[in-house]
Amino acid sequence: MENSASKILERAIDQFALLPGVGRRTALKYALSIIKRGDSEVTRFLNAISALKTDLHSCSVCHNICEDDMCEICKNPRRDKSTICVVENIKDILAIERTGQFRGVYHVLGGVISPIDAIGPNDLNIASLLARLQNEKVEEIIFALSATVEGDSTAFYISKKIPAELNIKLSAIAKGISVGNELDYTDELTLGKSIINRTLFK
Amino acid sequence: MENSASKILERAIDQFALLPGVGRRTALKYALSIIKRGDSEVTRFLNAISALKTDLHSCSVCHNICEDDMCEICKNPRRDKSTICVVENIKDILAIERTGQFRGVYHVLGGVISPIDAIGPNDLNIASLLARLQNEKVEEIIFALSATVEGDSTAFYISKKIPAELNIKLSAIAKGISVGNELDYTDELTLGKSIINRTLFK
Numbered sequence: 001m002e003n004s005a006s007k008i009l010e011r012a013i014d015q016f017a018l019l020p021g022v023g024r025r026t027a028l029k030y031a032l033s034i035i036k037r038g039d040s041e042v043t044r045f046l047n048a049i050s051a052l053k054t055d056l057h058s059c060s061v062c063h064n065i066c067e068d069d070m071c072e073i074c075k076n077p078r079r080d081k082s083t084i085c086v087v088e089n090i091k092d093i094l095a096i097e098r099t100g101q102f103r104g105v106y107h108v109l110g111g112v113i114s115p116i117d118a119i120g121p122n123d124l125n126i127a128s129l130l131a132r133l134q135n136e137k138v139e140e141i142i143f144a145l146s147a148t149v150e151g152d153s154t155a156f157y158i159s160k161k162i163p164a165e166l167n168i169k170l171s172a173i174a175k176g177i178s179v180g181n182e183l184d185y186t187d188e189l190t191l192g193k194s195i196i197n198r199t200l201f202k
Numbered sequence: 203m204e205n206s207a208s209k210i211l212e213r214a215i216d217q218f219a220l221l222p223g224v225g226r227r228t229a230l231k232y233a234l235s236i237i238k239r240g241d242s243e244v245t246r247f248l249n250a251i252s253a254l255k256t257d258l259h260s261c262s263v264c265h266n267i268c269e270d271d272m273c274e275i276c277k278n279p280r281r282d283k284s285t286i287c288v289v290e291n292i293k294d295i296l297a298i299e300r301t302g303q304f305r306g307v308y309h310v311l312g313g314v315i316s317p318i319d320a321i322g323p324n325d326l327n328i329a330s331l332l333a334r335l336q337n338e339k340v341e342e343i344i345f346a347l348s349a350t351v352e353g354d355s356t357a358f359y360i361s362k363k364i365p366a367e368l369n370i371k372l373s374a375i376a377k378g379i380s381v382g383n384e385l386d387y388t389d390e391l392t393l394g395k396s397i398i399n400r401t402l403f404k
Contacts, residue, residue, distance in 0.1 A: 015250040019232045030221045034254045042255045048217040051210050052236045053244045
């Protein structure tokens with residue numbers, strides 16, 4: 001279509017295609033679905049997205065998202081400040097919070113060390129984590145990073161940076177077979193880990 | 203997450219999940235990708251989407267999208283106004299335009315008759331099509347609708363509404379095997395149609 005209407009559509013397609021995993025066909029589908037909606041629905045859509053940038057900030061302590069200077073988890077007096085769970089991104093906080101199994105606080109790295117993607121330690125929120133350890137009374141750091149070479153080496157890198165005299169317990173979330181999964185369907189590496197890290201009946 | 207930051211995030215997820223085929227996990231991925239972007243990038247994204255509603259209108263003749271009262275195809279003096287291709291939606295116009303094989307004009311129905319979805323003839327742009335036939339000198343109508351029962355019965359319904367005295371040729375796009383496809387992979391119905399509608403070598 002060489003008409004001017006298509007320029008507006010093209011621009012919207014270009015923008016939708018910037019969303020992760022969205023190709024031009026899907027972007028067109030999204031754009032057409034917007035055209036079909038009522039004005040107030042589109043306004044609601046735009047406002048909700050714009051609020052993500054205008055109303056959300058990064059927590060000055062843990063880099064979680066929040067409305068103010070500090071996130072609700074760091075603010076919450078009932079959260080155990082002596083246990084910090086180190087995660088790659090905000091999505092991981094949401095996932096762990098959904099389990100309801102963790103009452104400590106978090107620290108968002110913003111990724112993992114990955115030379116292939118040109119992400120070094122200085123691109124991550126590692127300095128602010130180390131600073132926290134000096135200022136707060138931290139007893140344990142739980143690494144909840146991806147079960148990949150990058151995740152493991154990031155945890156290793158950080159663990160080497162933590163002064164031994166602070167006497168902080170370092171741990172990583174358990175690797176093992178998924179609940180409900182059959183052994184057959186579990187890859188050998190995970191199955192191997194699950195045997196090594198077996199838990200005792202008490 | 204029972205924190206207030208998540209309300210803003212939740213709202214954005216709700217809105218992204220309204221896009222066709224987007225679940226809550228994908229919506230979260232989209233929302234987080236927006237948070238990560240720079241302000242100007244997000245502004246560009248929002249402007250492009252908002253332009254879809256503010257700057258695009260429906261063509262008063264064919265219901266295609268356009269910036270003014272009439273779309274560029276209907277306005278174009280080089281398009282053959284005597285041939286109308288009837289399509290379900292704007293996406294179909296884009297698809298046919300990409301082929302470069304059609305120099306006529308279009309009429310967008312906005313869907314097909316589908317009792318199961320409670321879409322009757324009055325929900326579609328059929329009356330405006332019939333009005334066009336009275337006002338313009340139309341020689342042929344090509345139905346380019348989905349190769350489904352609904353598509354076929356919509357074409358049949360419209361064809362019955364067209365006064366015979368107008369002497370308009372009615373046709374439908376050919377059904378046959380896809381170019382490059384092997385016969386093996388073509389379903390029997392399509393293959394059957396392709397034999398019945400065989401084309402002669404000249």
